[in-house]
Amino acid sequence: MEQKLRQEAKALLEQNKVDWIIGFEPGSLKFTATPLITRDKNDTERLIINPFIVNNLADFLTGIKGRVGIVAKGCDSRSIISLIQDNKIVREDVVILAVPCPGLIDLVKIERLAGKDRDELDDISRDGDKVTVTVDGQKKEFAINQTLFDHCLACELPTPQEYDILLGEPGPPAPELEVSGQNIAKLKEALPAERWEFWQNEFSRCIRCYACRNACPACFCQRCFVEETEPQWVMPVPRWQDNLIFQIIRNIHVAGRCTDCGECERVCPVNIPLRSLAREMYGIVDELFSFKSGMDKEALPLMAHYEQEEAEDLFK
Amino acid sequence: MADKKVGKKDIAGLLEQWSQQFAVFAPSKESGVAAMAEWDGKDISFLDWYRNTVVPPKAIFLPPMEELFRFQKGKEGYNIEPPPKDKHKRLIFGVRPCDARAMAILDMTFEQALEDPYYLSRRKSAILVGLGCTNPCESCFCTSMGTSPTDQTNVDLMLIDIGDDFLIEEVTAKGKELIAKTSGLKGATKEDEAKAKQAKETAYNKVTRKLDTEGIKDRLLASFDDEEFWEKTAAKCISCGICTLLCPTCYCFDINDEMVKQEGTRFRSWDSCGFPNYTKMPMENPRQEKWRRVRQKVCHKYEFYPMTFNVIACTGCGRCIRLCPVNWDITQVIESVPARTEAKK
Amino acid sequence: MAQQSEWEPKLLGFLCRWCSYAGADLAGTSRKKYPANIRAIKVPCSSRVDSLLIIKALRLGFDGVLVSGCHPGDCHYLTGNYRARRRIAITKKFLEYLGVEPERLQASWVSASEGGKFAEVVTEVTKGLKEVGPNQLFSERKLDGTKTKAGS
Incomplete structure (x- = not known):
């Protein structure tokens, strides 16, 4: 798959079909991949595909000028479609190099299972439904659904539907919805006041680095409302109240664009369970309006469209 | 004077003792995020998991958010109400040498360049108790940046892991004074000092990431x-x-x-x-x-x-x-x- | 709860100028009784009400927010209230999930001729707010149990 990717990417640049290639190259730490954004055809030799290509590369599309060949997993492709729906990018300017994705390995889960930090592990390898972690020369085996990201366990589209070049055989989605939704289900069992207090506590850790927003392909506003000063909707100080309002509104603003790629939660340096917000919003949008973002490039954006009869029970 | 040492299992007692005099901060984890937090009076499990905090100790001296003052608009201009004074001096336990060096670097800005009373009032009264690294991270490159996993330069006291005990190096006068008033410490032997030397070397060699900053x-x-x-x-x-x-x-x-x-x-x-x-x-x-x-x-x-x-x-x-x-x-x-x-x- | 008899909820109403605001006027001129708890803000259309305005009202201490616009199909701008409906629906559901009492965000369709309905809606919403009590969502003293992370 990697070889094919390198050839195709190189050819795209050589034949001047794209100006840029966006993909992954090996990262500088164990078990990491890092985005490679290049116009140099020699760089394509470094392109990789592995279970650690975690970033949603669609995030870079709105900031780049020219035609782009982009490596896309299923979730990334949905973000790309969503950007097309919103007229942020033009389909013709993107060459989608589709990666059939069997799910990404969540290093936080691996650390928990292995009882060691990621840099203390010798190896992590996947073979079908088993993941083998080698620590101090000893091998430990785990079931795949213990090690994948929560959002991967809820994946509805492992292989992009919309693509230009398919890099491998598409596999079936293997949703483990129950495991994936555990956190949300647990929260829903709590009383409203307890839930609010939960978020209050979580957001008291927030340092307002805005990594969640900046890593989110759906957050493409030129100017975010948190940066408005007239009026000042939220204070730029990391008080839990302001942090929480920022995140509530961010989620509402990306409703119908969020594809549950899980990046917000992954990038958070202080482990705020942001996917438990994003996924719930994803669910609400689906439940109320049967809308799934990034599935159909012809569909109108959620907030630019309506049906005559919907959600009436919420109105007096 | 010979160095002192303290048993690892006696750390809780030591912190307890210091708590009488200081607000003691120690590594703590909340939802998996390590930060320096006010010590809860018993938990020393950080000795097992602590490598370094996610939130650096600078957060104690330059908090993510602080109130500089409150003000009220009165008939004759503004009424300024300064923030409440600190009740306790702080003792930060477990500062890593890299972060201690960082504090010294921050001091340059907040003391030499311009005196910042908020920062300095907290900083000057605080005691930094360093804890040498035994297990540096893959991403660490301290040895290329003028410090090392066990560098005692920028702390008041430095603790070096020598197995069942920590050897205590008294670095500053403040540190010496604190140790003089602390009970329950044992005298370190020549053997302990040799062990500490060995530990320092081992830790130093574990930092594999190098950076050449020449020129x-x-x-x-x-x-x-x-x-x-x-x-x-x-x-x-x-x-x-x-x-x-x-x-x-x-x-x-x-x-x-x-x-x-x-x-x-x-x-x-x-x-x-x-x-x-x-x-x-x-x-x-x-x-x-x-x-x-x-x-x-x-x-x-x-x-x-x-x-x-x-x-x-x-x-x-x-x-x-x-x-x-x-x-x-x-x-x-x-x-x-x-x-x-x-x-x- | 002991103060329930004295405490009166503060309700912020975002009323569409083409319908609900006129409906409120009609309720007044036709001497319909409704609680004085509502403070009305005239908006050009219910779709003007970004969720940000709703949250900000709660942040500023209003006990509840009412968004009221034209009946579906009657929007002065043809489709504004349909869009408002989507936005308010997700906001309402989402806030509920976070732990905000559903009574705190209400929405209604009230036309310019429905003075009676406006009075009813405000009465009902106010009653609901009295039941859930004062809004303490963002008050500082609720935060407890968290450790001090930096200098206290």
């Missing part, structure tokens, strides 16, 4: 206008504030007033040069483009700080590498700065 100041100076280099360097950056906000030597802050009716508060909070709004002015923004912001971040640490204070404002703690969402690696960037740039065009 970096000049290289950066020469590459300042190399737009192509900086654009390439900045390409994958997503302009979040992780690497700056959580950097132990970054000190940029923002000041905001919040006023409701006639009363208000002036806040100081962390800010980051990585944010486009950081330099936004009414007419223009000199760092609108991402590459200019990335360049600023790199140059501030490796060029401007050395120009002002003769020290690189990076201690190799590796947080920016570990925590970066896109694995933007400062060591790779520094290494890739061209030796000199040929005239473009």
